[in-house]
Amino acid sequence: MTGLITKDFLVMRKMLRSYLLMIVVYTILAYLDFFDYSFIITFVQVALSVLPISAFAYDEQSKWDRYAMSLPLGRSRVVGARYLFVLLLTLFTVAFGLAGTALLYLAHQADFLEMFVTLMVSTAIGLLIPTILLPLSYKLGAERARPYLYAIVFIPVIAVVLLAKAGVLDMSMLKGMDLLAPTALAGRAVLPPLAGLALLFVSYLISCRVAAGKEY
Amino acid sequence: MTNCIEIKGLSKSYGDFALKNIDLTLPGGSILGLIGENGAGKTTTIKCILNLIHRDAGEITLLGYDNIREERLAKQDIGLVLDECFFSDALRPLDLDKILAPAYREWDRKLFRSYLDKFDLPEKKLIKEFSRGMKMKLSLSAALAHHPRLLILDEATAGLDPVVRDEILDEFLGFIQDEDHAILMSSHITSDLEKVADYIAYIHQGEVVLSDAKDSILDSYGRVGCTAAQLDNIDPRDILRTRKGTFGCEALVGDRVAFSRKYPMLLVERTTLEDIMLFVGKGETK
Numbered sequence: 001m002t003g004l005i006t007k008d009f010l011v012m013r014k015m016l017r018s019y020l021l022m023i024v025v026y027t028i029l030a031y032l033d034f035f036d037y038s039f040i041i042t043f044v045q046v047a048l049s050v051l052p053i054s055a056f057a058y059d060e061q062s063k064w065d066r067y068a069m070s071l072p073l074g075r076s077r078v079v080g081a082r083y084l085f086v087l088l089l090t091l092f093t094v095a096f097g098l099a100g101t102a103l104l105y106l107a108h109q110a111d112f113l114e115m116f117v118t119l120m121v122s123t124a125i126g127l128l129i130p131t132i133l134l135p136l137s138y139k140l141g142a143e144r145a146r147p148y149l150y151a152i153v154f155i156p157v158i159a160v161v162l163l164a165k166a167g168v169l170d171m172s173m174l175k176g177m178d179l180l181a182p183t184a185l186a187g188r189a190v191l192p193p194l195a196g197l198a199l200l201f202v203s204y205l206i207s208c209r210v211a212a213g214k215e216y
Numbered sequence: 217m218t219n220c221i222e223i224k225g226l227s228k229s230y231g232d233f234a235l236k237n238i239d240l241t242l243p244g245g246s247i248l249g250l251i252g253e254n255g256a257g258k259t260t261t262i263k264c265i266l267n268l269i270h271r272d273a274g275e276i277t278l279l280g281y282d283n284i285r286e287e288r289l290a291k292q293d294i295g296l297v298l299d300e301c302f303f304s305d306a307l308r309p310l311d312l313d314k315i316l317a318p319a320y321r322e323w324d325r326k327l328f329r330s331y332l333d334k335f336d337l338p339e340k341k342l343i344k345e346f347s348r349g350m351k352m353k354l355s356l357s358a359a360l361a362h363h364p365r366l367l368i369l370d371e372a373t374a375g376l377d378p379v380v381r382d383e384i385l386d387e388f389l390g391f392i393q394d395e396d397h398a399i400l401m402s403s404h405i406t407s408d409l410e411k412v413a414d415y416i417a418y419i420h421q422g423e424v425v426l427s428d429a430k431d432s433i434l435d436s437y438g439r440v441g442c443t444a445a446q447l448d449n450i451d452p453r454d455i456l457r458t459r460k461g462t463f464g465c466e467a468l469v470g471d472r473v474a475f476s477r478k479y480p481m482l483l484v485e486r487t488t489l490e491d492i493m494l495f496v497g498k499g500e501t502k
Binding site: 206 | 246289301304
């Protein structure tokens with residue numbers, strides 16, 4: 001299983017290297033006050049969450065799946081390796097996000113809580129994307145699953161904006177968050193990524209089922 | 217000695233195509249050549265063996281293990297080379313060592329590198345830059361580096377030049393010197409199988425129409441060239457298939473010696489696996 005995770009990292013090393021470079025450059029820019037760090041965290045988290053879909057595309061190109069399923073691992077381990085790849089990318093981004101947040105807090109007395117909440121919410125989004133897309137990719141293949149990515153990212157945003165404009169959604173409730181004590185807010189902010197993790201596990205079980213029924 | 221592969225009553229239906237009641241046995245220390253036209257069912261059979269597709273009926277035992285219940289145990293001892301290179305273009309040969317070592321109990325890093333060396337494969341070059349021959353050699357190195365007892369090859373020599381093919385065939389012959397080892401090899405290149413195979417199974421339209429020792433097939437089968445009038449005078453029970461062309465007729469006979477004795481006026485030649493395929497694929501029964 002570790003071999004398959006290694007394979008994903010090796011196949012995408014070029015892409016990961018460019019992401020890493022981008023994070024470093026933007027962190028420096030945020031440090032110099034050119035950029036908002038929260039924006040960078042969100043951007044990176046979402047960008048990395050799309051990588052597993054690219055991994056599927058690479059696999060399809062080389063027909064790797066048939067080979068992977070011929071290895072003495074079993075289908076659930078092959079699927080599990082892809083999910084662990086997602087988790088490792090998420091952990092990496094969270095670790096980097098926390099390090100950057102701490103750095104900016106120490107150097108600029110930036111709002112630590114705000115950045116932390118943003119990091120947690122973006123982590124939840126970063127987990128939600130593969131949660132939905134991985135089973136779809138196993139079922140439909142990378143190319144046919146890709147349009148769903150846009151649906152997952154854009155439909156909720158458009159829906160929230162439209163509902164807010166129509167007055168159905170009361171955005172003033174978000175202001176209530178300011179009234180919460182910082183520790184309570186930080187505590188609540190951890191909930192979305194935890195929920196994301198739980199959903200990712202459910203998604204893994206669904207993908208295992210899809211892969212078990214699939215013919216390679 | 218255990219049979220390396222035992223297939224009994226294997227069936228798989230796709231609606232428009234069906235694999236029907238396949239029985240195959242591959243004893244240790246030998247090579248079984250699987251021949252057949254495109255779409256005849258060779259790859260479907262191999263996919264069933266590897267549990268990549270769900271069979272409708274039958275039993276498959278690999279090295280004494282059930283291929284579904286004991287899939288992981290069986291696959292520890294199987295090396296696989298398919299018609300394409302499954303490794304991404306973005307990888308390098310040495311990366312395969314990192315990827316495959318955790319999957320196999322007996323992965324031998326030194327052996328893998330010695331194969332890379334033997335086949336002149338640059339360890340750090342991107343696979344993208346490899347020729348087809350190099351890719352197949354790389355697949356073979358990866359397939360052999362965990363000391364497998366059974367090699368499964370699906371069109372592994374297709375598209376390779378004769379020199380590379382010969383090099384790879386030599387490797388196969390070296391592999392089966394151990395009586396515990398065996399190779400299942402599907403190929404369109406029947407001359408390769410004539411060179412190395414001990415047994416031949418011919419799959420035609422999803423059924424095994426011929427399965428025997430290669431020498432026995434090549435020694436007993438024969439091809440008769442004759443005119444249409446001569447063909448009419450042959451007892452239909454003495455010929456298996458016929459082909460009629462503009463310049464004459466040909467017939468496939470199952471017992472060359474007996475046929476020559478009965479029809480001394482007709483010339484019976486030795487036949488090749490390709491001839492047999494052409495008779496079965498394009499010929500007709502009399």
